[in-house]
Amino acid sequence: MKKILDVITEEMVSAFEAAGLDAKYAKVTLSNRPDLCEYQCNGAMAAAKEYKKAPIMIAEAVVEQLQGNPMFEMVEAVKPGFMNLKISKEYLAGYLQEMQADEERLGCEKTEHPKRIMIDYGGPNVAKPLHVGHLRSAIIGESIKRIGKFMGHEMIGDVHLGDWGLQMGLIITELKLRQPDLVYFDDSYEGEYPKEAPFTISELEDIYPTASGKSKVDEKFKEEAMQATYELQHGRRGYQALLSHILNVSVTDLKKNYENLNVSFELWKGESDAQPYIPAMVQKMKDDGYAYISDGALVVDVKEDTDTKEIPPCMILKSDGASLYNTTDLATIVWRMKDYHPDKIIYVVDKRQELYFTQVFRCARKTHLVDENTELQFLGFGTMNGKDGKPFKTREGGVMRLETLISGINEEMYKKITENRTMDEAEARETAKVVALSAVKYGDLSNQASKDYIFDMDRFTSFEGNTGPYILYTIVRMKSILNKYKAAGKNADHAKLLPAHSESEKALMLVLSRFNGMMENAFEEVAPHKVCSYVYDLANALNHFYHETKIMAEEQEEIQASYIRLLELTKRALEICIDVLGFSAPERM
Numbered sequence: 001m002k003k004i005l006d007v008i009t010e011e012m013v014s015a016f017e018a019a020g021l022d023a024k025y026a027k028v029t030l031s032n033r034p035d036l037c038e039y040q041c042n043g044a045m046a047a048a049k050e051y052k053k054a055p056i057m058i059a060e061a062v063v064e065q066l067q068g069n070p071m072f073e074m075v076e077a078v079k080p081g082f083m084n085l086k087i088s089k090e091y092l093a094g095y096l097q098e099m100q101a102d103e104e105r106l107g108c109e110k111t112e113h114p115k116r117i118m119i120d121y122g123g124p125n126v127a128k129p130l131h132v133g134h135l136r137s138a139i140i141g142e143s144i145k146r147i148g149k150f151m152g153h154e155m156i157g158d159v160h161l162g163d164w165g166l167q168m169g170l171i172i173t174e175l176k177l178r179q180p181d182l183v184y185f186d187d188s189y190e191g192e193y194p195k196e197a198p199f200t201i202s203e204l205e206d207i208y209p210t211a212s213g214k215s216k217v218d219e220k221f222k223e224e225a226m227q228a229t230y231e232l233q234h235g236r237r238g239y240q241a242l243l244s245h246i247l248n249v250s251v252t253d254l255k256k257n258y259e260n261l262n263v264s265f266e267l268w269k270g271e272s273d274a275q276p277y278i279p280a281m282v283q284k285m286k287d288d289g290y291a292y293i294s295d296g297a298l299v300v301d302v303k304e305d306t307d308t309k310e311i312p313p314c315m316i317l318k319s320d321g322a323s324l325y326n327t328t329d330l331a332t333i334v335w336r337m338k339d340y341h342p343d344k345i346i347y348v349v350d351k352r353q354e355l356y357f358t359q360v361f362r363c364a365r366k367t368h369l370v371d372e373n374t375e376l377q378f379l380g381f382g383t384m385n386g387k388d389g390k391p392f393k394t395r396e397g398g399v400m401r402l403e404t405l406i407s408g409i410n411e412e413m414y415k416k417i418t419e420n421r422t423m424d425e426a427e428a429r430e431t432a433k434v435v436a437l438s439a440v441k442y443g444d445l446s447n448q449a450s451k452d453y454i455f456d457m458d459r460f461t462s463f464e465g466n467t468g469p470y471i472l473y474t475i476v477r478m479k480s481i482l483n484k485y486k487a488a489g490k491n492a493d494h495a496k497l498l499p500a501h502s503e504s505e506k507a508l509m510l511v512l513s514r515f516n517g518m519m520e521n522a523f524e525e526v527a528p529h530k531v532c533s534y535v536y537d538l539a540n541a542l543n544h545f546y547h548e549t550k551i552m553a554e555e556q557e558e559i560q561a562s563y564i565r566l567l568e569l570t571k572r573a574l575e576i577c578i579d580v581l582g583f584s585a586p587e588r589m
């Protein structure tokens, strides 16, 4: 379906042309004065210069052409040269009927040019517990992926596990201290290694922090861990077997955590998967003359003439020949291009890594790891802060584990839900989980990703204001009205959605009619917060309409059925939106 803004613009274009004016001035926008009009066109101002006339005269000439046009109920020229428009209620109802006929997508067409887009998000580090930093990547990435899918693109999410650094050596070294007799440490062993991991996830979660703590105070321990890392990376069999155990145990646990967040990945690749591609990649960078030795390290220059700040060279190999985070990211691009040849790769990573990604992207382009048509995009997100404005911490000041955070919110939500409602324990717990997830996700996504935000438990879990629970509450409210209507033995399935009977009804219809344009725009700008702000507008418009209208008491069946149709449409739109945001609504709350 055409976007409503485009439909209006087409009429405006015809009007400009009919008035003998250039159509390029016929730009229509959503009104910034909703008290005066719904849409506006300010083109007369610019046209006045070209035609050397007063803007108001131009506006009047255009408006003249639009008088009697059935699409509008008001078209007026206002000094100095604004054109104010109001859509006719009949036209609007017709537009919504068409949306309604497409129950699946509400008239939001899939793109004609589907792209293959890989999205690198999540980025958890194996054996280290997920912390709140990873939460943002997961929430934002998942939503972008869903918006893209809805728009008809092929979206491939890759978790890009951090599974290759010193943390592996640390774990191996600590494990060796605890269980020195394990066959993995026996160099002469040539048989098969056991299938069963020599540790559980809780042991693993104890091993890593212990080892990490030791490495900070115990130089010898650290050296051993570095040595183990080196040996692992150079193919020591026993260590490779341990690495697979660490990965398996850790990934099982990570999957469970992500599942609780309603987040899933198409690919569970890690930094270690890039390793086989490194030697050939490095060799080629050398052969092509891009990589050279500087202070012992192998680097590629990535600065450009137009830089206003210094962009240091991209380091490919350290002086001891070891690979780095950069090397891994570059080699990851190599396999992504080889196996998937994406049109675009989006990286959803902490914005503090922006300079790093500038280097990586430039290096990848310069050395032709990507071809010209593949776009690399960095989507940096800001920090989630506590109420004190500092990065979110536990009460004791430690790094907040994701699980702790989530169960805290679940508990808070459970309290709220059981305060004034009667639900059995199991349903209350389940509902609390669903609503809590909306609180966390909406609280995050409603901010522009690049901005820092304050995680405010009280505000996020509130049923009022711009929050996830408020949106869910609105949906649940509609479900309950629709159920009541059905329980009264009525059915609106074949009823017609009628032109608005009141201002509040029309306002709701206007928001609904923006659905497809909003979704398209949210995808183009890679901006889930646009979906949130739409959802908030829609929920507000619905609640306003609801308060002003006696739906269940309406005596005229036709009108009542039309209200019901409108509620159904609103509910569907909200459900599609929260689905792309990555959460869902309960039956009641």
Ligand code: ARG
Binding pocket: 120, 122, 123, 124, 125, 160, 161, 162, 329, 347, 349
């Ligand atoms: N594991 C990294 C971290 O915790 C994030 C990975 C981001 N993705 C990437 N391709 N570098 O900081």
